[in-house]
Amino acid sequence: MRRSTILEVAHLASVSKTSVSRYFGDERARLSPALQARIAQAAHTLGYQPNQMARGLKGGRSKLVGMLVADIRNPFSVAITHGVEQACRQYGYSLLIGNTDNDPEQERQHLAVLGAYQVEGLVINAAGSPERQLHTFIHQGTPIVLLDREVNHVDAAVVGLDNHQAVDMALDHLAEQGYQAVLYASETPEQSSTRQLRLAYFNQSAKQRALSHSTLLLTPSDDTATLKALDHFIADHKHLPCAVLCGNGNATLSVTRLFQQLGLSLGKVGLMGIDELDWCSLVLPGITTLAQPTDAIGQTAIHCLMHQIAPHTTPMPTDLSFAPTLIKRGSTHQ
Amino acid sequence: MRRSTILEVAHLASVSKTSVSRYFGDERARLSPALQARIAQAAHTLGYQPNQMARGLKGGRSKLVGMLVADIRNPFSVAITHGVEQACRQYGYSLLIGNTDNDPEQERQHLAVLGAYQVEGLVINAAGSPERQLHTFIHQGTPIVLLDREVNHVDAAVVGLDNHQAVDMALDHLAEQGYQAVLYASETPEQSSTRQLRLAYFNQSAKQRALSHSTLLLTPSDDTATLKALDHFIADHKHLPCAVLCGNGNATLSVTRLFQQLGLSLGKVGLMGIDELDWCSLVLPGITTLAQPTDAIGQTAIHCLMHQIAPHTTPMPTDLSFAPTLIKRGSTHQ
DNA sequence: CTGTTAGCGCGTTCAC
DNA sequence: GTGAACGCGCTAACAG
Numbered sequence: 001m002r003r004s005t006i007l008e009v010a011h012l013a014s015v016s017k018t019s020v021s022r023y024f025g026d027e028r029a030r031l032s033p034a035l036q037a038r039i040a041q042a043a044h045t046l047g048y049q050p051n052q053m054a055r056g057l058k059g060g061r062s063k064l065v066g067m068l069v070a071d072i073r074n075p076f077s078v079a080i081t082h083g084v085e086q087a088c089r090q091y092g093y094s095l096l097i098g099n100t101d102n103d104p105e106q107e108r109q110h111l112a113v114l115g116a117y118q119v120e121g122l123v124i125n126a127a128g129s130p131e132r133q134l135h136t137f138i139h140q141g142t143p144i145v146l147l148d149r150e151v152n153h154v155d156a157a158v159v160g161l162d163n164h165q166a167v168d169m170a171l172d173h174l175a176e177q178g179y180q181a182v183l184y185a186s187e188t189p190e191q192s193s194t195r196q197l198r199l200a201y202f203n204q205s206a207k208q209r210a211l212s213h214s215t216l217l218l219t220p221s222d223d224t225a226t227l228k229a230l231d232h233f234i235a236d237h238k239h240l241p242c243a244v245l246c247g248n249g250n251a252t253l254s255v256t257r258l259f260q261q262l263g264l265s266l267g268k269v270g271l272m273g274i275d276e277l278d279w280c281s282l283v284l285p286g287i288t289t290l291a292q293p294t295d296a297i298g299q300t301a302i303h304c305l306m307h308q309i310a311p312h313t314t315p316m317p318t319d320l321s322f323a324p325t326l327i328k329r330g331s332t333h334q
Numbered sequence: 335m336r337r338s339t340i341l342e343v344a345h346l347a348s349v350s351k352t353s354v355s356r357y358f359g360d361e362r363a364r365l366s367p368a369l370q371a372r373i374a375q376a377a378h379t380l381g382y383q384p385n386q387m388a389r390g391l392k393g394g395r396s397k398l399v400g401m402l403v404a405d406i407r408n409p410f411s412v413a414i415t416h417g418v419e420q421a422c423r424q425y426g427y428s429l430l431i432g433n434t435d436n437d438p439e440q441e442r443q444h445l446a447v448l449g450a451y452q453v454e455g456l457v458i459n460a461a462g463s464p465e466r467q468l469h470t471f472i473h474q475g476t477p478i479v480l481l482d483r484e485v486n487h488v489d490a491a492v493v494g495l496d497n498h499q500a501v502d503m504a505l506d507h508l509a510e511q512g513y514q515a516v517l518y519a520s521e522t523p524e525q526s527s528t529r530q531l532r533l534a535y536f537n538q539s540a541k542q543r544a545l546s547h548s549t550l551l552l553t554p555s556d557d558t559a560t561l562k563a564l565d566h567f568i569a570d571h572k573h574l575p576c577a578v579l580c581g582n583g584n585a586t587l588s589v590t591r592l593f594q595q596l597g598l599s600l601g602k603v604g605l606m607g608i609d610e611l612d613w614c615s616l617v618l619p620g621i622t623t624l625a626q627p628t629d630a631i632g633q634t635a636i637h638c639l640m641h642q643i644a645p646h647t648t649p650m651p652t653d654l655s656f657a658p659t660l661i662k663r664g665s666t667h668q
Numbered sequence: 669c670t671g672t673t674a675g676c677g678c679g680t681t682c683a684c
Numbered sequence: 685g686t687g688a689a690c691g692c693g694c695t696a697a698c699a700g
Contacts, residue, residue: 001473001474001475002474003449003452003474047470049446049449049450050450051391051450051452052447052450052451052452053387053390053391053396053451053452054391056387057385057387057388057391062387072412072415072416072419073412073413073416075407075409075412078406078407078412079407081406082406082407082433085406085431085432085433086433089432089440089443089444094430094432094447094448094451095430095431095432096428096429096430096431097419097429097430097431098419098423098428098429099416099419099420106423109423110423112383113386113428114428115337115383116383116384116385116386117386117387117428118337118385118386118387136381139335140335140336140337141335253612253613253616256616257615257616260616260618277612277613278587278611278613279587279611279612279613279616279617281591282587282590282591282594282613282616282617283613283616283617284594
């Protein structure tokens with residue numbers, strides 16, 4: 001059995017298809033109550049539902065938002081996606097989602113596809129630097145919002161954490177807890193503006209504070225090298241209380257493993273991470289984190305997008321840069 | 335600047351729209367090299383891209399797969415989504431995703447929307463029992479694959495873990511490690527056929543084994559009650575080595591918290607969970623789990639769907655029920 | 669091999 | 685209030 005069309009409903013209700021169209025559009029008010037009832041009845045018995053494809057063809061309104069995620073398995077990305085999806089539905093939009101697994105090539109392909117579906121807006125957590133393609137979208141009038149990561153030469157709103165504030169809050173807390181040497185652990189920052197930003201600002205802020213500090217790049221392949229690097233850092237600051245600050249959730253995971261491998265006691269050597277994770281309270285005595293307001297970030301990205309899609313209907317969010325929340329636990333208590 | 339149409343390309347290349355259509359369809363071979371070159375050139379300078387909406391309108395092929403997830407923030411769901419998305423792209427389909435937050439009402443809405451977009455197939459991790467709507471889809475010829483959870487009275491392939499095998503593997507392992515009383519901890523099973531199945535089969539299998547056993551329903555609201563229940567179970571079997579088997583990842587998380595609150599030592603009281611999680615190796619001495627092959631499950635769901643969409647092109651996967659992998663850790667070592 | 673014609677399902681002028 | 689006619693961008697017959 002085929003899906004019924006507007007014409008069939010019109011016939012069954014003995015009205016013109018225009019009336020049916022109006023009923024399902026925003027002009028229901030212009031129909032007489034009698035007609036409305038007949039149409040409602042007919043539509044119901046036929047299980048009719050407007051074809052969004054055909055609708056989009058005519059008006060150019062696909063009611064679709066495209067979203068690209070660099071790593072869909074990352075809990076942080078997931079949490080943000082939750083907020084995005086929620087807000088989309090609230091605006092009556094649907095989410096066409098693409099995971100790029102941090103691969104620029106997949107990102108290219110996905111963007112092409114999203115274009116083919118005439119998405120009305122794009123939310124992008126970039127993996128590479130798809131400037132060209134993004135410019136094409138912008139040129140066509142398709143609004144774009146960047147999530148967490150910037151893209152070179154693309155002038156679009158970026159929604160995410162206030163990275164400077166986050167690093168400062170972390171260093172403040174560590175200082176307060178008496179740690180005097182801090183190692184910043186980060187995944188390789190190549191692809192991510194955020195990783196770069198946090199790393200650079202850590203160095204800057206630590207220097208200003210006259211804090212003994214260093215950085216550690218986590219290479220997935222070479223465990224022993226990073227292990228040694230961490231060990232050295234501790235040894236080099238034998239006389240000072242040391243702490244490690246992790247740039248994101250993955251880094252926290254890796255470093256926690258390193259701590260266990262080296263037999264470091266959490267707290268004696270401080271440990272703190274940006275991004276809150278389910279298990280941070282479980283690894284005793286608990287790992288101190290800076291939690292991001294992920295739902296708010298995701299929702300704001302969509303608000304921001306909708307403001308550009310329908311400027312008159314939707315207000316522009318005032319703030320696109322969010323403050324983290326400090327969650328104190330035992331890992332930063334000597 | 336508007337998105338250019340097939341007609342504009344045709345004009346610029348001085349050919350008919352049909353030829354352009356053929357070029358971008360599967361009939362490129364039927365065009366002379368000269369034409370191909372002219373079209374390629376024109377399309378490139380115009381940045382042309384076929385409009386998938388219009389395409390779908392004509393042929394009824396939206397190239398869209400709809401996916402409904404009960405809880406998008408659940409790591410298990412996320413892992414499966416990863417596999418689904420990957421396989422979709424491989425088949426040239428895109429993913430319209432909807433999160434229902436375990437709310438039947440949201441599920442209803444999402445299904446309606448997915449219908450409006452003429453999805454060619456549906457992958458559903460059900461929250462409620464949307465029989466009616468699913469039957470509508472089936473009736474229209476839209477194939478459906480169920481993920482992890484069955485839906486009453488809906489005759490569709492279910493892809494997921496072999497729950498019986500999983501429970502047996504768990505009980506085998508626990509017995510092997512010398513545990514003689516087992517408590518099964520599960521989230522409230524109302525909405526999920528899988529939770530029901532595992533719970534029921536646990537009781538059955540434990541009884542057959544003449545194993546001292548009981549069950550514990552985790553109620554998110556009432557922490558103290560569950561705490562007490564766990565405490566009682568241990569006390570009631572003071573003379574026997576006890577273990578807790580957790581029905582899924584969330585249960586493992588909750589129970590691990592309970593263990594810490596009661597000061598239970600992992601291993602002395604055994605702990606084991608279905609679903610592998612990032613942190614299971616971090617909570618010392620590590621939590622033993624049964625890992626699901628999530629990517630394979632997600633991919634198989636799509637293979638299964640594609641087999642129904644295009645029976646001649648795609649083979650039917652032979653197995654829809656997957657065996658877990660036992661990951662032994664310290665929590666099941668006395 | 670290539671162009672012509674006719675819809676796909678719907679929204680939108682326009683008249684009535 | 686209501687209905688007839690046209691076109692959105694594209695593909696599928698059908699010619700040539």
